[in-house]
Amino acid sequence: MAAIHIGISGWRYTPWRGDFYPRGLTQRRELQFASRAVNSIEINGSFYALQRPERYAQWYGETPLDFVFSVKAPRFITHIKRLRDIHKPLANFFASGVLELKEKLGPILWQFPPSFKFDVELFENFLDQLPRNTEQAAALARQHDSHVTGHASLKAYKKKPLRHAVEIRHDSFVDPLFVRMLKRYNTALVIADTAGKWPYREDITSDFVYLRLHGAEALYASGYTPQALKHWGERIEAWHHGQQPDDPQLIAPRQRPKACKSREVFCYFDNDIKVRAPFDARHLLQRLHLDKNLATIPGEPAAEGVLP
16 A cells, blocks of 8 residues: 655744743754654745755654655745746756655645636646656756755656645636646645635545645634544545545546555645644544554643544
């Protein structure tokens, strides 16, 4: 069976200190702590600025052998350039050190702003430029420009598939043509719970599934009740077993996903403002019996009224 990865989006948040992180834990040890409490983390600092190869290499070294990172791609490409003239920015991103995560590198997340509308030609050109394995990514990285300062990361280490996931926030993407395009490029449509603010759809367009849980009632703030975690656990299990839930919310119901016995699932909690994300992730891991090899968290609050 493919794996299920459940974790948090980012790990360096001041309100988490003394709550999720024990008092006295130094900031430089927070990733070590978090990566033993959940089995995956979505790196989001890469969204705001290019990181450095030595930083990615450090993150690789501080995490367990079977750990997996997803990486949020730069907003410079999605929000500022808005997919136009992006060859060099793509090269800079992959030269900045992403490949230093080696076998721990999971999907690349591409999040688009609410003002970004679906443009068929522009979006297909974007998908066509994305590297589909680490050797292609290294070849693209070698075309970087001077925006990558210091040592660039240009080595693939070992050829492995490179996967991409797209998070949309404009109603124009609710188009069967968009689903068909994602399937053609084996790119995942992010299943994003945004407290009803942006489109929610569950079309399975690739050989893996990517979820982002931003908050049930209040964006980035509210936690998930035991009933809500039960809901998400059941859906994750269906997708993991190559199936659909009984009530899928789809853009293109006639476009069936490619049949498979098992799909790898990545699920990240992004409701970090009130320190809900790490504990919600822990409770979902426990519900799916994926906490066996994880560290015990001192003072972890119990999930009230946990449902079977």
